Amino acid sequence: MGVPSSAASYAAGQDLAPAALRSAGLLEQLTASGLEVHDDGDLPHQAWSPDRDHPLAQNAGQATMSVQQLADRLYPLLARGDIALVLGGNCTIALGVVAALRLLGAGTPGLLYVDRHYDINTPESTTDGALDWMGLAHALALPGCLDTLTGAFGQRSLLEAGQVAWLGVEPRIATQWERE
Numbered sequence: 001m002g003v004p005s006s007a008a009s010y011a012a013g014q015d016l017a018p019a020a021l022r023s024a025g026l027l028e029q030l031t032a033s034g035l036e037v038h039d040d041g042d043l044p045h046q047a048w049s050p051d052r053d054h055p056l057a058q059n060a061g062q063a064t065m066s067v068q069q070l071a072d073r074l075y076p077l078l079a080r081g082d083i084a085l086v087l088g089g090n091c092t093i094a095l096g097v098v099a100a101l102r103l104l105g106a107g108t109p110g111l112l113y114v115d116r117h118y119d120i121n122t123p124e125s126t127t128d129g130a131l132d133w134m135g136l137a138h139a140l141a142l143p144g145c146l147d148t149l150t151g152a153f154g155q156r157s158l159l160e161a162g163q164v165a166w167l168g169v170e171p172r173i174a175t176q177w178e179r180e
Contacts, residue, residue, distance in 0.1 A: 001077070002042035003070055003088035003096070007062035008131035012047045017089030026087075040077065043069050056123040057146050063092050063131050064152050070096030071153065075103045091119050092135040099153040111139075111159060114167045118178040125177035133175075136164065 002018025009015075022039075031037045046066055051058035070086065070093060077084050078100055086097055094111065101109040113119070113136065120137040122144035123129070131138075134145070141150045141157035150156055171179060 001040040001070075001073060001084065001086055003066060003086060003090070003093045004042050004044075005046040005063070005066045005088065005090055005093075006048040007046040007059040007066060008090050008092045008135070009048045010128060010130045010132065012049075014089030014132075015045060015047050018042055018087040021087050030085075038082075040073070043073065051129070054129065056127070056129045057131060057134075058129040060131060060146050060148055063090075064149050067092055067096035067099070067149075068152055071099035071103065074100035078104055090135075091115060091117075091132050092138075094135050095139050095149070095152070095158060098139055098158045102153070102155070102158065108163060109159075111164045112167060113164055116168060116170050116173065118166060118169055118174055120178050121175055122177070126175060140164070 004015045004018050006012050006015035027037050027039055043066065046062050048059065054060060074084055074086065074097065086093055094113065098109055098111060117133060119133055119135045120140065120142060121133040122137050122142055123134070123146065124144040126133055131149070138145045138149045139158040140161060
């Protein structure tokens, strides 16, 4: 399933990731490796644009809608036992994936977060307003996060800190807030 959204990004472009991965032959390579692959298509396309009314949390409404749509589309696939691969370029999609896993009621999910950044900034800790830097902060419901995004799935916190392991983070490029 693709999530062609850059609404929570720094600029347009990340929305092109699902199409680029398909074009590069990802699905064919998975099939060639012996996996049965069904492409469930893409969620609605969302391209970033400046949100001058909310400079510290740009396009929060679009980003929230995108992760809610992802959870709604992903849950039935997981409920029937499918293994899902979500193609996207924006880190906020982790919220939709974790929300769908929680809906299964199969226990507490864990998340291996492979990224160069921790993504635990909040609108109060950064000046660029890209929610892409803030995805895990909202999943963890850290102080200073947006109520609309942290409460998008009912339960205030999708994850607890002990459920997340980071891999590939480069602390030198983390914000002071993230390092603390």
